[in-house]
Amino acid sequence: INRGVGGDFATGLWDRKHLLGLEKDPQAIFVMIGTNNFIYNNQLFSYLSDVEKFLLYLKENAPNSRIFLHSICPMAKSVNVSPQTIQETNKELEKLAQNNNITYIDLYSLFADENGYIRSELTVDGVHFTPLGYKIWTDKVKELL
Numbered sequence: 159i160n161r162g163v164g165g166d167f168a169t170g171l172w173d174r175k176h177l178l179g180l181e182k183d184p185q186a187i188f189v190m191i192g193t194n195n196f197i198y199n200n201q202l203f204s205y206l207s208d209v210e211k212f213l214l215y216l217k218e219n220a221p222n223s224r225i226f227l228h229s230i231c232p233m234a235k236s237v238n239v240s241p242q243t244i245q246e247t248n249k250e251l252e253k254l255a256q257n258n259n260i261t262y263i264d265l266y267s268l269f270a271d272e273n274g275y276i277r278s279e280l281t282v283d284g285v286h287f288t289p290l291g292y293k294i295w296t297d298k299v300k301e302l303l
Contacts, residue, residue, distance in 0.1 A: 172208065187223045189225065191212075192205060229262070232244060232275050232276040234276055234281060244266065244274070248264070
């Protein structure tokens with residue numbers, strides 16, 4: 159079940175939690191959120207706490223599901239989001255995952271060039287993936303399942 163919403167922010171996950179379909183007892187739940195928070199500088203002050211609150215909700219309401227938390231991916235220099243900011247946030251996301259027995263998926267390392275920006279062959283616009291980018295992502299997820 160794909161519950162992703164284009165252009166969403168971390169608070170949107172919480173607002174739509176009742177639409178997740180957790181009553182269907184999913185085997186796995188993948189959480190990837192934060193890119194738009196950084197692009198639009200939206201609610202960055204509460205981003206990590208919003209993600210943690212959502213993850214704890216999932217753990218409580220989907221106790222049989224395996225939960226995966228994705229890193230924030232690198233973006234093109236033109237997007238004006240500092241690689242250092244993303245890396246620091248990803249360290250915190252990884253800690254959140256570890257502290258809550260959630261599998262962390264580090265896409266940042268797979269997608270970043272030597273300067274910390276997304277590799278050009280993996281993006282169509284500096285943020286969204288090319289088919290090759292989606293293949294790399296899919297392969298990583300399959301490796302963890």
